[in-house]
Amino acid sequence: MNSVSISQKEFNTISALLYKKTGIFLPNAKKYLVVHRLMKRLRALKMDSFRQYVEYIEGNTASEMQSLIDNLTTNETFFFREEKHFEFLGKTIKKDFMSNSTVRIWSAACSSGEEVYSIAMVLSECLDHGNWEVFGSDISDIVLDKARKGIYPIERSSNIPRQYLKKYCLKGVRSKSGEFTINNNLRKKVRFLKINLYNEIPNIGMFDVIFLRNTLIYFDMETKKTALYNVLPLLKRNGYFIVSHTESLVGITNDLEMQKKYSSIYCKT
């Protein structure tokens, strides 16, 4: 089936459903992206128009919603993305957290887990087998499944520092030669759970550092505020909140103070 077109009304229905459930805002400019990403789903449902798909999702919202979320979320990520944050993390653990009985870090929209395992490698270097834990969550089942498996195509290892690669990753052999796996010792220290940041957060405890990077950009102002309202109570006082270099929290919350040297790292006051 060739690509099919979407009317403004059909696009509005799909974007309103996604917004209501996740807070993700799809401007009109994303129309063709929506068509592109949903074509496979239409094919699987043996539908040849968005009119049929919209009727279907309106009648089966509960069951089709997860598929819509899985298809329309942008899950791009990679190991040691924005490496300055990992340098900061290593320094901060040594400076502020060495005397903590436990260090807990949350990657609050972790996609397929690369961010979680990058954090875990830094923690393991600083605290070895000590009492630490990295918690990863996302709204998409598909990426969480990949994150739990901890198996990645070998090309994805290029950003992992060499010494970490040797220590924490296992290169696949024979039929698995194009991939690598995160080793068991590291995987034992991480946990993954499905969490929608637009809803009330389940009881997952308090954290010393929360990473919420490259996610707020998909939200409008109201959703950004809701997500922070939900997430920030779980950050300990004097704990750190980290967003992407391209994101800003100006005008969204008064509970955080920007760090002098890093405009994307905030401290809870």
Ligand SMILES: C[S@@+](CC[C@H](N)C(=O)[O-])C[C@H]1O[C@@H](n2cnc3c(N)ncnc32)[C@H](O)[C@@H]1O
């Ligand atoms: C671009 S990825 C960012 C991954 C990683 N944090 C990084 O910076 O590389 C954005 C992630 O946010 C997730 N996401 C979007 N809306 C969400 C919501 N309301 N609750 C939880 N996760 C959400 C998406 O599923 C996606 O995996």
